[in-house]
Amino acid sequence: MSFTVDKIIRRESLTINGNASIKDAINTMSRENVGLLVIVNDAGKPIGVVSERDIIRALARGKDLNTKVTEVGVVGKLVTVSPRDSIYKAASLMNDHKIRHLVVMDGDKLRGVISIRDIISEERVVSRLAELAETKTIDTEISGAD
Numbered sequence: 001m002s003f004t005v006d007k008i009i010r011r012e013s014l015t016i017n018g019n020a021s022i023k024d025a026i027n028t029m030s031r032e033n034v035g036l037l038v039i040v041n042d043a044g045k046p047i048g049v050v051s052e053r054d055i056i057r058a059l060a061r062g063k064d065l066n067t068k069v070t071e072v073g074v075v076g077k078l079v080t081v082s083p084r085d086s087i088y089k090a091a092s093l094m095n096d097h098k099i100r101h102l103v104v105m106d107g108d109k110l111r112g113v114i115s116i117r118d119i120i121s122e123e124r125v126v127s128r129l130a131e132l133a134e135t136k137t138i139d140t141e142i143s144g145a146d
Contacts, residue, residue: 005090005104006083008119009112013103015040016069018047022058023065025050036101036113039073046103046110048075080105081114091119 016025016037025037029052039048050073058072059065080103081090090102094116104111 003087004083005081005085005087005102005114006111008087008114008121009083009104010114010118011112013038013110013113015044015046015110016050017042018068018070018075020069021066022055022063022069022072025055025069026065035115037069038103038110038113039069039075040110045108046078046105048073048078049101049103050074051101078103078105082106083111087119090114091116094119 014028014032014034014037016028016039018039018041028037029035036049036051038046039050041047048070050069054072054074058067063072079093079097079099081093083104083106093102094100100116102114104114
């Protein structure tokens with residue numbers, strides 16, 4: 001049985017314009033209780049992400065709160081999944097890229113963001129991942145073959 005990403009998207013992703021400041025990002029993250037914002041250009045197209053960790057590291061390096069989010073976030077290297085991709089593929093991408101969030105894109109439309117917490121909160125998924133790891137068949141599940 002394959003579980004797909006669309007089944008664990010909890011809410012719409014929150015975006016922030018690339019011209020916004022770190023302070024704007026902090027305010028949005030705090031108000032919405034999220035750890036990652038998708039950075040969009042003026043046309044609303046996703047161009048990157050900014051996370052709590054990005055902001056903490058920037059502040060530790062002496063960046064000002066008025067610094068643009070594009071200067072502290074990850075821009076141009078979005079790691080994405082499709083809503084139809086398996087959760088196992090999503091978990092594998094997170095592990096491979098050492099990240100905690102993935103942007104969910106349906107073609108060129110932003111559908112949401114999933115986190116490692118979303119994945120591990122699905123008890124069925126965690127159980128299935130453990131089973132697959134024991135039988136060494138996780139590669140088949142990741143590629144989508146049933």
